[in-house]
Amino acid sequence: MRGVMLAEFDINHLPMLLVVGLSLFVGGLGARLFQKMRIPQVVGYITIGLLIGRMGLKILNSEAIAQMRLFNYVALGVIGFMIGGELKKSVFQRYGRQFMAILFGEGLTAFVFVSALVTLGGYLFTQNFATSMALGLILGAISSATAPAATVDVLWEYKTRGPLTTSVFAIVALDDGLALVLYGLAASFAKHLIGTDVSGRGLLASVGTACYELVGAAILGGIIGILLNFLLRFIKEHDKNLIFTLGALIVTLGLSMLMGVDVILSAMALGTTLTNLAPRRSQETFRIIERFAPPIYVLFFVIVGARLTVGDMPAWMWVVAVLYVIGRTAGKMLGAFTTARLTKSPQAVQKYLGLCLFSQAGVAIGLAIISSENFTGKYAYVGNAVIMIVTATTFLVQIIGPPCVKLAVARAGEIGLNVTREDLIASYKVGDVMIRDPLVFRQATPFNVIMQTINETDYNTYPVVDDGNHLLGVITLNELKGGLGNIGLAQLLLAYDLMQPPSGIVQPNVNLGEAMTKMREEDFEYLIVADYPDETGKCKLIGLVELRKVDRLLNRELIRRRDAADGQS
């Protein structure tokens, strides 16, 4: 039995679940390694994909990738949904004109640059102008797309917030739509150029198809969004919220396939509808999906890397690929810069938006595959060239794109500004937020002095210490209540009589999260911050953490950071 099992072991035909598990695990390790090198995690996932994929160990081979196709749609759906959630009406009312201008600016400039360069380069090699121009137009259209997933993953990883971040979300969400329309036009024109259009479908019909894909996706996502929003009004529990939201999302994806409309766009429309119908309530839904999503992203990007293969590309295609990257990069940067400047967008957007638009993946590869189906028979070489060039360049831009996004948001000063309360708590040690010089009493401090101090200050907790600043006990406002009403006691009571043993002691190097959990679980209002006990069992007072003060401090810091981010716009 054992022998049979071993004989069946073949690294290229491992059970699917093992492949998925390995991809997740190794992808996670890769991300960790790249993060240590300060490179965005998404590059780590893709690199691991390359290593175990078609160009590497072939654990994740064509067969396995094909089997995971459904999963890929779910991943794209989740990513689309999350991006849709960022597209808020208020943002569009404020920046809509800018966004549309920049979208057309960067998309069309890339289209024109790539079309021109590829046509020229192709002509030098093939001496066939019509074919070269067909190739140029199709690659130009594909070049206008920006892959939202890898781009947005960097923004999420570094918790960015600000005008550049907002613009990137809007542009990457919309320019796939632009790419679809451009592709419709370009493909139709290209077919006329090289005379393959035997279907008799004209330019108008191609554009019509592209429009149907866009509008259909928007309507589908919109309708399901309205239904989901209605349903979620009655759902309070997290797990049920997750079930219905994920269910609605997958139904949207399935219906998109059935109707032949764009999958990512319909998922985006779902997210956008939800976030705009119930801006506050839906935040919880997005948070739930966000928490659930990381493994999906990891697997998705590993597959992106695994799918790439550029083994036997002829030399001229490499030249065209280089021209494509140059044209696309220059077009996106110049187009974004010019239109951002013309629309008087914030400086950060003018300077750095172009850097954020390099990534290309799903839509580009998808369009390349479609083009290979469009150009068959004796024109198959156009389709094949498109697939090979798009694959090769995807490989390149997926590796350099995310670090460029990181560079851009870092230069724009937007990293770390989109913090949640949990992020803030996780970033602090007790020593960072403690009251450093708490008001203290000596044992012999009389009651009236204590009362006067309490009246004049805003603390609930007062440590009692000896002359060496060793902690002896604590007086809290709550526990004082018993003695407060009795003036007669004033002469009788000292801090010594009123102090109690501290409810909890914590060291300054303890994580704030840990300390806050302890306070919440044990219902402590405060923790004394002290060093470790000496040989006599006494510990020196270092500070004090009051739960309500920490809450106040966290809220203030959150507002400060968000204001700092939004104030730049």
Added chain:
Amino acid sequence: MLELSSYLTPQQIILSHYNTKKEVLTELATMLAEQLKYDAAAMVNAVFEREGLMSTGIGHGLAVPHVRLEGLAEPALAVSVQPAGISDYESLDSMPVAVIVLIAAPAGQHEMYIRLLAQVADVLKRDELREKVIAAATRGEADTVFKILTGK
């Protein structure tokens, strides 16, 4: 309102004749510790530690020494009446102290401790009641002192 009778028994009243604070407090703390089956030395030490921070003589011939002790089951009182007065008690009004009420409470029962302190101070600040206690003590009637203090 707390009833002092819950924490005081006739056996916890001493009518003796001492001249110094040290003697009176030592006797009172030792007696209460024995009654409560508590470590007498620990109780005496605790009483003097507190006294060292500030005198518990609050004037009008009254002193309320008080301690919180680990391992004590219930709060308890002990009373010593010194008709001649203890002049070295260093009370707030510098007058000799005639009525001394020792309060011992478990370390964990903070609120009860403060309320008991307030109650004792309230009751014994009444001049008339204090004079009755001293008169009864002068006659050597511990039971009467108990009855006056507890209202029984």
